[in-house]
Amino acid sequence: MSRKTLIPIGPYHPLQEEPELFKLYCDGEIVKDIQWVTGYNHRSIEKLSESKTYEQVFFLVERICGICSTSHPFAFANAVEEIAGIEITDRTKYIRSIIGELERIHSHLLWVGLAGHFLGYNTVFMWAWKYREPVLDLFEMITGNRNSYAMFRVGGVRRDIENHKIAEIRRVLGEVKSKTDLLTGAVMDDPVIHARTKGVGVLTRQDVIDYGAVGPTARASGVAIDVRKDDPYAAYPLVDWKVITSEAGDVFAKAEVRLLEMYESISIIEQCLKGLEKEKEGEINVKVTEIPEGMGNGRAEAPRGEVFHFVVSDGSNSPARHKIRAPSYVNIATFKKSCIGQTIADATITLAGVDPCYCCTERLAVVCDAHSGEKLMNAKELIERSAVRTASLNKEFNCNK
Amino acid sequence: MGFKNYCFRKSLWVFHFGGASCNNCDIEILDCLTPRHDLERFGILLVGSIRHADLLLVNGSINKHDRERLVEIYKQAPKPILVVAIGACGCTGGIFADSITFAGPVDKVIPVDAYIPGCPPKPEAIIAGIVKLVNKRR
The missing domain is CATH 1.10.645.10 (Cytochrome-c3 Hydrogenase, chain B)
Incomplete structure (x- = not known):
């Protein structure tokens, strides 16, 4: 079984001007997987x-x-x-x-x-x-x-x-x-x-x-x-x-x-x-x-x-x-x-x-309540929520005319 | 001149913290280091770790996600450290002060020694600000 090492780049890294976190999962020198964490730059x-x-x-x-x-x-x-x-x-x-x-x-x-x-x-x-x-x-x-x-x-x-x-x-x-x-x-x-x-x-x-x-x-x-x-x-x-x-x-x-x-x-x-x-x-x-x-x-x-x-x-x-x-x-x-x-x-x-x-790209993602720590949304729930939201917007602005 | 001020007499090493900014101040800071302005000839150098820095440059409005990280970075900094808030967002929150994720301008989070306003401040303004700060400490 191979072991993976996590190498974080960021969020405040000398290589980047902007705050952004990349997680490189490496096996030796080779990158096996990559994850990207955002939100440091969100301005709504x-x-x-x-x-x-x-x-x-x-x-x-x-x-x-x-x-x-x-x-x-x-x-x-x-x-x-x-x-x-x-x-x-x-x-x-x-x-x-x-x-x-x-x-x-x-x-x-x-x-x-x-x-x-x-x-x-x-x-x-x-x-x-x-x-x-x-x-x-x-x-x-x-x-x-x-x-x-x-x-x-x-x-x-x-x-x-x-x-x-x-x-x-x-x-x-x-x-x-x-x-x-x-x-x-x-x-x-x-x-x-x-x-x-x-x-x-x-x-x-x-x-x-x-x-x-x-x-x-x-x-x-x-x-x-x-x-x-x-x-x-x-x-x-x-x-x-x-x-x-x-x-x-x-x-x-x-x-x-x-x-x-x-x-x-x-x-x-x-x-x-x-x-x-x-x-x-x-x-x-x-x-x-x-x-x-x-x-x-x-x-x-x-x-x-x-x-x-x-x-x-x-x-x-x-x-x-x-x-x-x-x-x-x-x-x-x-x-x-x-x-x-x-x-x-x-x-x-x-x-x-x-x-x-990254400053163009920021999105806000709320996955759990910071105080009570409950309600973790998964991808399926997010998609359902987005469908409901789209439907209500369509209704509000009469998009289906 | 006390010992603390003696430390700031020569080459200042700078750590750059980009908060929730639009990137304009970041590129103007980098611009100060490139050939036209070339601050490196005065020993001013961007460093990769806050533990090596004499001066912390903070730009951009600080949002809820950044706030704790800025405090953490300030705690890790070797004291004494000079803190400079750059740009309208760093000084007051600027156009993003009404934003729902805004967590206060830099001086509400950590103590600030100098403000360089402008959106974005020109490299000349950044240099003038740092020079004023250094001269004042003498």
Whole structure:
């Protein structure tokens, strides 16, 4: 009989910026099973959102995650605009896409750096984070803040990108592009990185489909899903770009997809800037008088995959129900496939490989009463309870019409 | 200068506790260590264990799940230790102060020496805050 050793990673571990607990059950060096404990980061955002007005919710959903702080407002705006049937102006579309793509560049650079750090290759970490700074400076110039941009509102954006700023954006993009060349060359040709990441944490195409993985995690296994193509929004149907995929499904393929996506993002921004020059300055808002009763789905492609927001409006000035699903929530489940059978040293980079963002992912689970200690719910009871809840919601909001 | 302050005279080693945060402050803290700001040249280093730390950086609102862990980490810290609350959430609870899982800003849980407000504070603000704190102890 083999004996398993439990190796906890976290919740406050030097490897992670965020609090999260992974339990690796190991036999010798090999990971046999993995468990994931959550809740350290829970802020009850869906509940808070119901107490805020539509204008205020943007500031709240922006703070779900600091790295994808455009994707959540993007999806929320799409959802509310679907309820109210608002058509935004072309200039707004371009501005929204520019912000979304700049965010993708900074997020992917951040990931490349952190992945290098997890491999113990701190040179890559320092490089990537150094080259990320110009993008943050650009954000500061456009929006006034380095991280939480507060650019979105229902029916438009809060600030215009004036035409005299376009030259500066082009200059920084050129700079970022040349640095990306350098970084891509360094990562793709490095024998150490090849040795550490090729064949590590492999997800097959079938695994991705089974677990419903999204974003670069899915695209690295040859599944070409991208909300920007599948359900186009903002300026993405107006510009020419392609979905990057790779076949191998290992950590190297994930890095490759992200690095190549940065070039696509740069090209999208350049085309959007051209579009922006043709539009009249200042036309960034349509007048919104009320949000009628109804339901809306909003999707947006975050750097990590699909962000999904579901909003129910009862005609008042705040959402009656707001449901959020972030990409990491489904991507993290793939650890059950990718980590098992790896050595412990490879498990860390596999965990980092999907670019997990735990602050998006938090769910609250009450399994027993903290004071009396009774009533432990099992999976069957939870499913039954969820079915009852869904039925009552359907009844309340007349979903079956 | 007493012995306690003498201890804080040179390289500060930092332990970072991320509470229920949105990750923005976390990446700005890491940003302080990367080439543009490069705090490591002053001997400021992120360490993996609280037992090696001179300074505890806490960011994010503290929720019911985190609270006991923060207290536990503070108990394990070698004294004297400086505690810095970073960001609007760390200082006051910020946008999450009304949340049902909120268990109080950092200073309701452990004693705090300095506050660095901002959402998120820029790396320059974080550096300025730490410098002020260190100079005050001199």
